[in-house]
Amino acid sequence: MCCVSQRETMEVKSEVSTFLEEEKMVRQEEEEEEDIVCLDEAFFINDNYHLTTYTFGSHVLQLFCLQSASTDFDLTGQLVWPGAMLLNDYLSKNAEMLQGCSMIELGSGVGITGMLCSRFCHQILLTDHNDEVLKILRRNIELNTSSENPSCCAALEAEKLEWGNSDHINSILHKLPAVKCSFAF
Structure with a gap:
């Protein structure tokens, strides 16, 4: 049986949370880039x-x-x-x-x-x-x-x-x- 301390669990949760936030920011930047129009009519x-x-x-x-x-x-x-x-x-x-x-x-x-x-x-x-x-x-x-x-x-x-x-x-x-x-x- 594997034991994980509460501190290690908190660190993993923090890393996952940071990763998810970074992914969210990357997706937002990609969406914003799609909205940029380089040529007008x-x-x-x-x-x-x-x-x-x-x-x-x-x-x-x-x-x-x-x-x-x-x-x-x-x-x-x-x-x-x-x-x-x-x-x-x-x-x-x-x-x-x-x-x-x-x-x-x-x-x-x-x-x-x-x-x-x-x-x-x-x-x-x-x-x-x-x-x-x-x-x-x-x-x-x-x-x-x-x-x-x-x-x-x-x-x-x-x-x-x-x-x-x-x-x-x-x-x-x-x-x-x-x-x-x-x-x-």
Whole structure:
């Protein structure tokens, strides 16, 4: 039969208790390390915009935009798409159909089509759903409506629009007077 003194029992209990406390501290440190975020969401957003000049007929536009696509499918509005270039070429040659119209542009991106239409329309509301894209869109509106840029004549505004959000849709529809003409491209 083995005899263990009370003092030895207390020493073992103390060592076990110390070991358990140390293990608990190690686990807490590991959990805290897991909570540390080294990259915030801004790391993945490319906002290296370049001031770019576009010419459509006699109309010259300057816009901030990306020169190549971002890796995020949700940020495709940060650059000018080839389809917008074709549409703007067509609109610049057929500007009379826009004279005096009010326009809502859906998915404006950097706003190249809305900026061109502002030369012909009465009022334009540009929309996009992505907050990052709305920032660059608003920056481009400021650039193109400054007192140094007299060629822009329409009232330009940007609003968030998420498809299916009836509050967004109703707010946008109330901002424009009755539409004087309608067409779809």
